[in-house]
Amino acid sequence: MMDERLERSFFARPARQVAAELLGKRLVRLVNGRRLAGIIVETEAYCDAAEPDLACHGDRANQGKPTPRTAVMFGPAGVAYVYFTYGMHWMFNIVTGQPGEANAVLIRALEPVEGIEQMMVNRNGRSHRQLTNGPAKLAQALAIDKSLNGANLCTPDGVIWLESTLAVLPEAIATGPRIGLGQTPEPWLSIPWRYWLRDNPYVSKP
DNA sequence: AGCACGATTAACT
DNA sequence: GTTAATCGTGCTC
Numbered sequence: 001m002m003d004e005r006l007e008r009s010f011f012a013r014p015a016r017q018v019a020a021e022l023l024g025k026r027l028v029r030l031v032n033g034r035r036l037a038g039i040i041v042e043t044e045a046y047c048d049a050a051e052p053d054l055a056c057h058g059d060r061a062n063q064g065k066p067t068p069r070t071a072v073m074f075g076p077a078g079v080a081y082v083y084f085t086y087g088m089h090w091m092f093n094i095v096t097g098q099p100g101e102a103n104a105v106l107i108r109a110l111e112p113v114e115g116i117e118q119m120m121v122n123r124n125g126r127s128h129r130q131l132t133n134g135p136a137k138l139a140q141a142l143a144i145d146k147s148l149n150g151a152n153l154c155t156p157d158g159v160i161w162l163e164s165t166l167a168v169l170p171e172a173i174a175t176g177p178r179i180g181l182g183q184t185p186e187p188w189l190s191i192p193w194r195y196w197l198r199d200n201p202y203v204s205k206p
Numbered sequence: 207a208g209c210a211c212g213a214t215t216a217a218c219t
Numbered sequence: 220g221t222t223a224a225t226c227g228t229g230c231t232c
Contacts (some may be wrong), residue, residue, distance in 0.1 A: 044213065046213075055213075057213080085211095085212050085213070085214070086212060086214050087212090088214080089213095093213080104213095134214070134215070135213065135214075136214050136215065137215080180214070181213075182212070182213095183211090
């Protein structure tokens with residue numbers, strides 16, 4: 001049905017598959033009883049299944065073993081992995097795959113659809129187009145911070161979850177290299193594990 | 207205990 | 220196109 005919440009089984013698959021299928025889904029955040037929501041238009045997969053991925057925090061740090069920061073990535077799917085970077089930004093990821101694998105999907109951009117007024121407040125009055133067209137922007141718009149790290153996205157009484165929507169046609173999905181990987185070696189630097197909705201104006205880097 | 211750097215953004219020239 | 224902002228994390232000493 002249209003508005004069903006995505007269950008753990010949806011997330012408990014390889015990150016690339018989940019990243020592609022999350023396009024078009026609705027991310028919902030409940031704040032003070034108010035829904036803030038957007039359609040996912042851009043994602044990136046990290047550590048697809050058990051393949052090594054030197055761009056992934058889980059594989060890069062501590063010889064691929066969990067650290068305090070990356071621990072939730074190694075746990076069950078359908079859980080939020082939220083981390084802090086550049087001294088000021090929060091990034092929202094969804095844990096995928098199987099326990100023991102550091103699988104996750106980064107949500108990079110949304111098209112805002114509900115609670116837009118509140119998102120504008122959270123984003124210091126920025127324009128509609130600038131509310132959620134980037135990973136740190138959408139976290140700020142949806143009031144996502146470290147308090148949501150480890151949050152269960154599949155529980156009925158949660159404050160953040162995903163809802164199914166109309167299916168996206170395969171032709172509407174574009175792919176390319178992931179953004180901002182810095183010193184990451186090849187082949188991971190160029191591997192096309194970024195997914196977005198073609199021609200959507202809310203994609204961070206068209 | 208100290209250090210280099212990051213799944214970025216916004217404000218510059 | 221360039222760069223400052225800003226601090227938790229993980230690695231080295």
